[in-house]
Amino acid sequence: MPSVLKKIASLFRFYNEKDKRLAIAILQITGRRPLNLKLYKLAIRHASAAEVSGSGKNGNERLEYLGDAILGAIVAEYLFKKFPYKDEGFLTEIRSRIVNRESLNDLARKIGIGELIEFDAKRRVHYSHKSMYGDAMEAFVGAYYLDRGFYECKSFVLNRLIANHFDLEQIVQSELNHKSRLIEWAQRENKQVRFEVIAEQGSNHHKEFIIQILIDGEPAMTGNGFSKKKAEQAAAAKLLEQIRTAAAAAAQQQNNNLAENK
Structure with a gap:
């Protein structure tokens, strides 16, 4: 030693x-x-x-x-x-x-x-x-x-x-208010967004919430956290990432179509 x-x-x-x-x-x-x-x-x-x-x-x-x-x-x-x-x-x-x-x-x-x-x-x-x-x-x-x-x-x-x-x-x-950013996106796209608690689990001391996001009444994403606010943020962060990925794929497809038409 x-x-x-x-x-x-x-x-x-x-x-x-x-x-x-x-x-x-x-x-x-x-x-x-x-x-x-x-x-x-x-x-x-x-x-x-x-x-x-x-x-x-x-x-x-x-x-x-x-x-x-x-x-x-x-x-x-x-x-x-x-x-x-x-x-x-x-x-x-x-x-x-x-x-x-x-x-x-x-x-x-x-x-x-x-x-x-x-x-x-x-x-x-x-x-x-x-x-x-x-x-x-x-x-x-x-x-x-x-x-x-x-x-x-x-x-x-x-x-x-x-x-x-x-x-x-x-x-x-760093931008951590994902819920606000999702609401801003929904307003730009003329969509309705709603957050609702679909489940709670654990003890009172360690209660975990599961939040579901609905876009125009349709389930879009879930997230969990040890408070409703954190669960909402987690769900919003995942949905924003999904939206960004879909937008990037659509933009790439549009570029490919333009290239083929030249």
Whole structure:
């Protein structure tokens, strides 16, 4: 073992091997050694692997709830100061792009939290698979907040997560309001567009919505998400891509016809 790793391992010499690996992973992710390892062990325990005790299930849902609030507050303050002349709608949209479930899923995988999660594969279902990594990411932030306090947690979020894994300029410039763009397309084409919920699945804590888009009363596309808004955006994004593909194919066919007629 390299000398650096030996020094790191010596910091956790009172842990068993499993806890030592977790503690080293936390050090690599945060830059600080954990003071209360139990918090992080709880943060990475998915509901499917939780055990029921006299005080309830010991999964990561409570830490996820706390981490969601802490993460949202830190990002909100950061954007508030970063964009002093932008209105609340802009700030809300950009914050949503940073802390939405898909973004947090990706972030958890990038920084290594995804590899730490404990879950019961036999009890794991479709909706929990989609949210498991992002949930653990929020729970990890909650654990770090309780372990190190707000200011160190804020530094971790801004300096290790936001600065290293998010291109703010690209996030601001990207167009994610697919629903508005689809409605604009429908207006140009003199078509009626309607979004309706056709199914809901999962628990109240992890409810997934399935949205269907109807164009002139005819089903055109479906999308799913952990809120109605996200499901609408997902369905609209897929339908816009389909429309773009069809338009490109039609344009290519028109060019081919012109070439044949020359």
